Amino acid sequence: MQEWSQLLTSANLQWVLLGTLFLGMASGVVGSFVLLRKESLVGDAMAHAALPGICLGFLLYGRELFALMAGAALTGLLAIYAIRAITAHSKLKQDAAIGIVLSVFFGFGIVLLTYITNGSAGNKAGLDEFIFGQAASLVFQDVQILLGTAIVLLMIALLFFKELKLLTFDPLFAGGIGLPVSFLHGLLSSMVVLIVITGIQAVGVVLMAALLITPAIAARYWTEKLGIMAMLAGIIGGVSGVFGAMTSAVVPGLPTGPVIVVCATIVFVCSFLFAPARGLVFHWLKNKKRDQAIWQEQVLRSIYELLETRYKEHSTSLVFTKKELSYFTHLPPKRVMKAFHDLQKQAFIGNMNDGYFYLTDAGFQKAYQSTLQYRVENVYLMYESQLGTPPFGTEDRDESETALDTMNTELRHLLKKENLEPISFQVYKTTFKPYQNDI
Amino acid sequence: MSYDMWIILTGALVGAACGIIGTFLVLRKMAMIADAISHTVLLGIVGAFLVSQTLEGPFMLIGAVITGLLTTFFIQVLDSSGVQTDAAIGVVFTALFSVGVILVSLFARNVHLDVDHVLMGDITFIPFHTIEWNGMTLGPKAFWLIAVVLVIDIVFITVMYKELKITSFDPAMAFALGLPVTALHYLFMSMVSITTVASFDSVGAILVVAMLIVPPSTAYLLTDRLLFMILYSAAIGAASAVIGYYIAQWLNVSIAGSMASTTGILFLLAFLFAPQHGIIAKRLARRLSVTES
Amino acid sequence: MKTAVNVEKITVAYKKTPVLQDVTFSIPEGQLVGIIGPNGAGKSTLLKSILQLVPKTAGDVSIKGKTVQQQRKLIGYVPQRGDVDWDFPTNALDVVLMGRYGHIGWFKRPKKKDKEHALSCLDKVGMKAYADRQISQLSGGQQQRVFLARALAQDASIYFMDEPFAGVDAATERAIIALLNELKKQGKTVLVVHHDLQTAEEYFDWLLLLNKHLIASGPVSKTFTTDLLQKTYGGKLAFLSSS
Numbered sequence: 001m002q003e004w005s006q007l008l009t010s011a012n013l014q015w016v017l018l019g020t021l022f023l024g025m026a027s028g029v030v031g032s033f034v035l036l037r038k039e040s041l042v043g044d045a046m047a048h049a050a051l052p053g054i055c056l057g058f059l060l061y062g063r064e065l066f067a068l069m070a071g072a073a074l075t076g077l078l079a080i081y082a083i084r085a086i087t088a089h090s091k092l093k094q095d096a097a098i099g100i101v102l103s104v105f106f107g108f109g110i111v112l113l114t115y116i117t118n119g120s121a122g123n124k125a126g127l128d129e130f131i132f133g134q135a136a137s138l139v140f141q142d143v144q145i146l147l148g149t150a151i152v153l154l155m156i157a158l159l160f161f162k163e164l165k166l167l168t169f170d171p172l173f174a175g176g177i178g179l180p181v182s183f184l185h186g187l188l189s190s191m192v193v194l195i196v197i198t199g200i201q202a203v204g205v206v207l208m209a210a211l212l213i214t215p216a217i218a219a220r221y222w223t224e225k226l227g228i229m230a231m232l233a234g235i236i237g238g239v240s241g242v243f244g245a246m247t248s249a250v251v252p253g254l255p256t257g258p259v260i261v262v263c264a265t266i267v268f269v270c271s272f273l274f275a276p277a278r279g280l281v282f283h284w285l286k287n288k289k290r291d292q293a294i295w296q297e298q299v300l301r302s303i304y305e306l307l308e309t310r311y312k313e314h315s316t317s318l319v320f321t322k323k324e325l326s327y328f329t330h331l332p333p334k335r336v337m338k339a340f341h342d343l344q345k346q347a348f349i350g351n352m353n354d355g356y357f358y359l360t361d362a363g364f365q366k367a368y369q370s371t372l373q374y375r376v377e378n379v380y381l382m383y384e385s386q387l388g389t390p391p392f393g394t395e396d397r398d399e400s401e402t403a404l405d406t407m408n409t410e411l412r413h414l415l416k417k418e419n420l421e422p423i424s425f426q427v428y429k430t431t432f433k434p435y436q437n438d439i
Numbered sequence: 440m441s442y443d444m445w446i447i448l449t450g451a452l453v454g455a456a457c458g459i460i461g462t463f464l465v466l467r468k469m470a471m472i473a474d475a476i477s478h479t480v481l482l483g484i485v486g487a488f489l490v491s492q493t494l495e496g497p498f499m500l501i502g503a504v505i506t507g508l509l510t511t512f513f514i515q516v517l518d519s520s521g522v523q524t525d526a527a528i529g530v531v532f533t534a535l536f537s538v539g540v541i542l543v544s545l546f547a548r549n550v551h552l553d554v555d556h557v558l559m560g561d562i563t564f565i566p567f568h569t570i571e572w573n574g575m576t577l578g579p580k581a582f583w584l585i586a587v588v589l590v591i592d593i594v595f596i597t598v599m600y601k602e603l604k605i606t607s608f609d610p611a612m613a614f615a616l617g618l619p620v621t622a623l624h625y626l627f628m629s630m631v632s633i634t635t636v637a638s639f640d641s642v643g644a645i646l647v648v649a650m651l652i653v654p655p656s657t658a659y660l661l662t663d664r665l666l667f668m669i670l671y672s673a674a675i676g677a678a679s680a681v682i683g684y685y686i687a688q689w690l691n692v693s694i695a696g697s698m699a700s701t702t703g704i705l706f707l708l709a710f711l712f713a714p715q716h717g718i719i720a721k722r723l724a725r726r727l728s729v730t731e732s
Numbered sequence: 733m734k735t736a737v738n739v740e741k742i743t744v745a746y747k748k749t750p751v752l753q754d755v756t757f758s759i760p761e762g763q764l765v766g767i768i769g770p771n772g773a774g775k776s777t778l779l780k781s782i783l784q785l786v787p788k789t790a791g792d793v794s795i796k797g798k799t800v801q802q803q804r805k806l807i808g809y810v811p812q813r814g815d816v817d818w819d820f821p822t823n824a825l826d827v828v829l830m831g832r833y834g835h836i837g838w839f840k841r842p843k844k845k846d847k848e849h850a851l852s853c854l855d856k857v858g859m860k861a862y863a864d865r866q867i868s869q870l871s872g873g874q875q876q877r878v879f880l881a882r883a884l885a886q887d888a889s890i891y892f893m894d895e896p897f898a899g900v901d902a903a904t905e906r907a908i909i910a911l912l913n914e915l916k917k918q919g920k921t922v923l924v925v926h927h928d929l930q931t932a933e934e935y936f937d938w939l940l941l942l943n944k945h946l947i948a949s950g951p952v953s954k955t956f957t958t959d960l961l962q963k964t965y966g967g968k969l970a971f972l973s974s975s
Binding site for chain 2 (some may be wrong): 104115158212280
Binding site (some may be wrong): 505614659 | 830886900
């Protein structure tokens with residue numbers, strides 16, 4: 001415990017925590033735009049491409065942080081330009097273009113790095129750090145720059161939020177209403193470059209991409225709104241940054257960058273699995289529920305159609321077997337049985353004990369509704385222009401039942417005309433032999 | 440054979456093996472998946488080391504195949520549940536690479552497995568780790584590893600040529616024909632993984648990416664035939680390695696970095712001067728058609 | 733007449749509501765079948781779900797009395813032209829040869845007779861002169877014809893074609909029609925997703941009218957009626973109701 005408090009009061013760690021917090025926040029926010037513009041890996045390429053720039057800066061001006069960053073920005077922007085040029089002027093696709101630029105720039109960076117090392121050994125120390133990052137050894141001056149950059153970026157994002165949002169979702173429209181699209185493009189690219197060249201000092205070239213992508217994609221699972229997404233991404237990035245820096249300070253030998261990335265990834269995995277509405281588990285459950293509902297409705301409709309046929313043939317038997325049913329539904333037997341079982345559990349289907357089954361009152365109502373709904377939809381699709389607004393919700397089917405009650409006379413007329421009007425509960429009750437008392 | 444010769448030969452084999460496999464990566468629009476695998480292979484190597492306590496070829500290959508397939512699988516899972524492909528790649532490879540780095544720093548500190556080596560390779564030292572058989576020195580381990588993998592690659596591509604071609608060009612039709620498209624995809628990604636790890640030991644992750652992507656892209660601009668694209672790509676990869684080596688010697692810089700830069704220079708040349716798809720040829724053609732009309 | 737394709741209550745749902753519901757029909761052998769319906773009616777989805785390219789929530793498909801999996805060899809599929817990358821480094825003849833892969837078998841090379849067969853298929857769509865042409869240098873219509881030649885080379889007995897007429901020139905349209913008739917003469921069954929109502933009656937023997945639900949399936953004489961077509965398009969076909 002004492003160790004902890006000692007650590008937390010250590011001035012240097014405080015700087016590191018502050019630095020990684022703001023770095024995480026800024027990259028989360030910028031990353032949200034990058035992600036939605038489908039340029040996630042461009043950030044990766046840019047981070048790799050910064051290496052030769054850093055080395056060039058060093059060769060020209062020595063270990064001046066400003067020179068290194070200017071060099072990194074220069075080659076980072078050059079990388080973006082190269083990727084665009086390759087995709088625009090050859091048949092190569094974006095992924096190959098990114099791969100080419102990323103690996104060649106980085107390879108050239110390594111060449112320069114070794115050139116520097118061989119030329120003036122000893123000075124090399126410090127450039128190597130850019131490859132893997134040295135968040136744990138950030139000093140006051142680094143943090144000042146980090147903080148400054150992060151705050152500037154956050155301010156720009158806030159100030160130009162509306163414009164950047166439009167640029168992200170619909171650049172053509174943005175141009176149409178007179179926004180300076182190329183300026184905004186440039187602004188966004190500069191923001192990415194700025195965060196990348198600042199971030200690589202902390203987490204390194206390889207993992208910078210994660211800082212841009214992972215918090216943003218994790219945030220995407222919780223909201224449909226860009227503003228909230230950017231905020232959430234900022235928080236996830238910031239928390240991961242702080243947590244990573246603390247963990248690596250406590251556990252000796254644990255590198256900061258990778259721990260930050262692992263933290264952000266854990267948040268991502270949780271979001272991916274468990275977020276409501278978009279999460280995998282929820283999605284899976286929803287699909288399963290939907291499929292089961294579809295199977296149940298199909299079974300009910302099949303029973304209904306069976307009874308309807310009997311009615312037309314003046315037969316009054318209301319019982320049916322499972323075998324008859326699978327023949328009618330064309331679902332795999334396993335699914336029919338599952339649906340059958342579920343319907344029995346909900347007391348829509350009753351059992352006569354000797355392999356014969358029947359629809360309960362509630363079951364008949366439900367089968368009737370389901371059939372009606374299906375046929376109304378059918379008729380609606382045929383006479384859409386006459387009927388105007390749909391009698392059922394297009395996405396949400398639950399609303400349809402109330403709509404059917406107030407079904408207009410025209411629709412009912414059309415149902416009759418198409419010979420699709422289902423037999424009603426009353427007719428069913430009087431035609432088919434009474435059943436409940438017999439059992 | 441001389442020290443230099445072994446390095447050049449190994450580099451050339453890396454270039455050829457990556458060039459062959461990379462052709463299909465580029466055509467399947469999976470270039471960045473190669474980038475991902477070349478990073479996550481680190482995790483496979485560490486994992487293999489933690490399990491077996493050695494850095495011997497076979498264990499590394501197995502570890503690489505497992506992580507390579509895992510990477511592919513995770514990306515596939517994210518992709519099919521609605522994450523953009525590029526973001527999926529970014530999330531997966533950075534996460535697995537981070538886990539790899541953490542494992543190295545926690546459990547494998549004292550081993551010859553530092554991360555610098557993984558990124559940049561150690562081709563200079565290849566000739567020192569040799570295989571001996573019956574008292575004879577047969578040459579560097581790294582050389583034999585990549586040679587074996589190259590042979591496997593060639594056999595694989597030759598045997599599966601037509602299946603790879605149709606699943607790359609038109610996977611839906613291949614599926615309708617009854618080909619096991621998914622199984623082939625994973626088999627192919629296994630080949631990518633073993634090629635990556637075999638190359639990796641000598642040249643590091645970044646050069647592997649360069650060799651997997653850049654020579655095939657260069658070849659793509661030079662020919663319209665698949666078979667030629669594979670051959671050109673292998674040749675360009677090997678040539679980049681040789682030229683890169685001499686440049687590195689001349690400037691006294693990183694060999695792997697120099698080889699990667701050379702692939703870039705050759706690409707740039709093709710991008711500008713390729714007879715049909717180069718920028719200049721296209722401009723000329725446009726000008727000609729303008730003056731004609 | 734024997735049944736070529738039998739579909740029972742296919743239901744496909746991507747999101748909450750199905751995009752195809754309870755689609756049931758059966759098609760006798762030797763018919764040219766047009767699948768007609770408005771945009772978003774699920775025409776391509778129907779084709780893909782029959783071929784198992786998209787998962788279906790419910791329903792049964794049989795091809796000549798057996799499952800699709802058992803009958804892969806009998807099935808020829810022509811995807812939409814936009815589904816593939818035409819920058820792929822290969823030439824027209826090579827693409828057509830891909831149609832032979834099902835017959836050649838694993839690991840084996842196409843033989844001379846396969847090549848001759850592929851060439852004759854190219855000839856049938858009027859593309860023999862372009863056999864060596866790189867596919868990206870072909871026009872849209874020519875690319876479509878190469879796809880059809882590939883289907884021809886497959887020697888399937890039931891063909892599924894996804895919008896072969898979309899965006900092609902008049903010459904290609906004529907070539908496709910000639911090809912469809914040739915296939916019919918050989919007793920094959922062809923299902924075509926089709927957009928153009930004007931030509932549907934002329935081109936096909938049998939129509940599937942589809943709009944999420946199956947509106948009708950039957951010979952053109954019985955299905956190409958103002959009433960049914962209006963129902964398929966939700967009563968929005970102005971030109972038909974006025975005539």
